[in-house]
Amino acid sequence: MDLRTLLFADMVLQVCCAAGLLLMSRTVPGLRGLRWFGWAYGCATAGLILVIWQAAPGEVWGVLLGRFLVLLGAVLMTQGIAEFAVPAASVLGWGGFLLAFFAAADYAALRRPHHAVTAVVVFACAFAAQLLVGILVLL
Numbered sequence: 001m002d003l004r005t006l007l008f009a010d011m012v013l014q015v016c017c018a019a020g021l022l023l024m025s026r027t028v029p030g031l032r033g034l035r036w037f038g039w040a041y042g043c044a045t046a047g048l049i050l051v052i053w054q055a056a057p058g059e060v061w062g063v064l065l066g067r068f069l070v071l072l073g074a075v076l077m078t079q080g081i082a083e084f085a086v087p088a089a090s091v092l093g094w095g096g097f098l099l100a101f102f103a104a105a106d107y108a109a110l111r112r113p114h115h116a117v118t119a120v121v122v123f124a125c126a127f128a129a130q131l132l133v134g135i136l137v138l139l
Contacts, residue, residue, distance in 0.1 A: 007052050014045040032087055036080030044073035060110040064103070067123050071102055074127060078134040091133055102126040 018041035025034035047069030054062035075095030082089035102122065109119040 004052055007048050011045050011048040011052070014041045014048065018042045018045060031084075033080035033082075033084035036076050036083060040073040040076035040080060042073075043069045043076060047071075047073065060107070063119075064106055064110060067106060067119075068099065068103055071123070071126055071130065072099060074130040074134075075099060078130060078137060081134055082137045085137060089137070091137060094133060095130070098126060098130060 018038050021034050021041065022038035025031065025038060028034075047066040050062045050066030050069065054066070072095075075092070075098065078091050078095065082091050105122045105126075106119055109115050109122050112118065
């Protein structure tokens with residue numbers, strides 16, 4: 001199975017999860033954080049679409065926006081976890097800072113001639129930082 005097929009299968013799963021969670025958040029009023037999870041899956045889906053069908057091999061905007069949306073999905077997922085744990089909790093300030101830092105660092109990495117490895121490392125570090133915030137919220 002090639003990478004594009006695997007990403008497409010993941011995208012279909014993300015759409016199903018987003019639709020199910022958004023529907024459940026409307027029908028079960030007592031569950032907190034589900035709408036954030038639904039929007040997180042929606043952002044991840046949009047990001048995967050941009051990464052799968054980028055305009056041209058040298059085009060950086062589709063890849064940058066796709067990675068940004070996947071990371072935004074992680075931020076929204078962490079917000080959903082925070083709201084589920086404590087109703088008034090918010091990690092959106094941290095997430096906004098992380099997204100701004102990531103966008104600048106990833107754009108700088110993608111502008112370099114041999115950018116592939118550096119850009120992946122930047123994305124992996126930003127995603128790991130956001131997952132660490134999610135772990136801290138759970139603790």
